[in-house]
Amino acid sequence: MRALLALIAALLLWEALVRLTGLPPYLLPSPLAVGGALWTHRAEIAPAALLTGWETLLGLMLGAVLGVGTAVAMALWPRLGRALSPGLIVSQTIPVFALAPILTLWLGFGMAPKVAMVVLIVFVPVAQALYDGLMSPPSAQLDVARTMGASNWAELRHLRFPAALPRLASGLRLGAIYAPVGAVIGEWVGGARGLGALMIHANGRMRIDLMFAALFVVVALSLTLYTVIDRSLSRLLRARGF
């Protein structure tokens, strides 16, 4: 409720600013103009949003699966873990949008490079968070499991993995926040369709109101995705006693 009030206040301030300063709409359109653009271009925006959303979801799922697999492999083979662990951190310092043109070159102009972009963005936080969790199991439980004669695999499956689920959830939440950005960057660089491409074209034609409208849809998409994932993860964790 307070967030909604703050949003309304910000929109009013923005509208007032545009009216008082008389800024031309190609520099800063008013919120009403953006709303208007959102409505008049709905036939253009809706399929673009659908495509971007689809790329995001696909990339998020693939990235999560890849991240979980990597973290589990790293925990199961400590040598691999020690070798890859610095790599995970280094890879986070790479500005991924610099890779977008190369991905387009490798994977073409279809959906693949956009999905790959999302995978790259989601993969690291998921793998990192889960690996950290797998490597720091609760100590009393670990002592119990070891005296019970659990194999490394049993220890991973029955203790380390379930105990790391809250960390995995944090990684997935982070991934969900960044995922739509990945898809938009992908479309921005090498795409004719999707919200990213729509924004680039609108910018080029000085249709800043349309650009803002698309931006608004990206934010709404991200928030919806995050909320759904956050809620379902919380519910799942609560049911498991966390």
Next chain:
Amino acid sequence: MRPTVSGEVPGLFGPLELVLEPGRLTCLLGASGVGKSTLLRLLAGLPTGVEFRGRVASQPAALMGQDPGLFSWLSAARNIGLGARLRGQRVDNARVAALIRAVGLEGLERRLPASLSGGQRQRVALARTLAEDRPLVLLDEPFSALDVALRLQIGDMAARLLAGRTVLMVTHDPAEAARLGDRILVMTPAGLTANPAPPGPVPRPHDAPEVLAAQAALTGRLLA
């Protein structure tokens, strides 16, 4: 066999020998930080984080600590059957049910640990220790986080259910040692000394004159 630790940890304790009597409950009493838990972890084959020089002769053990170490995502019953699950064996549900009755947790078997009280959690851990059916049972200050009444109640329950097994119970509570120990060893930085245990089978009544006398003597040893 007699589970034995003989050796030293430089900077923690000098040369000493801990020998457990088969079928008896040995209480190892001492101040915090004197190395009691290190001896217990050596017997359990767990990492100690210190450099131990010496020899350990042990048996497959079941472990119960101050932190009950319950798996928070598993129900009470599944926690009790945990060992079999971890070893890839079939869980003996009839035995789990019998243990739940033995520790008085009927009706709570499907609860998650978070919805149990501290005393109930320790009883789940006790049942899990019994479910392991190992020749050696290692208890590391298992009741020290409980209030006095629960400590008496669950301590007595543990002593009764563990009768006939080789048990090492680490504690810093002289009253607990006097009530529950068939043998009582006091550990100080100077080493291990055996103290006479009060007469009578364990668990002994907490207010018997001999138990109170032994408690006072043990407290004196800790203060010395």
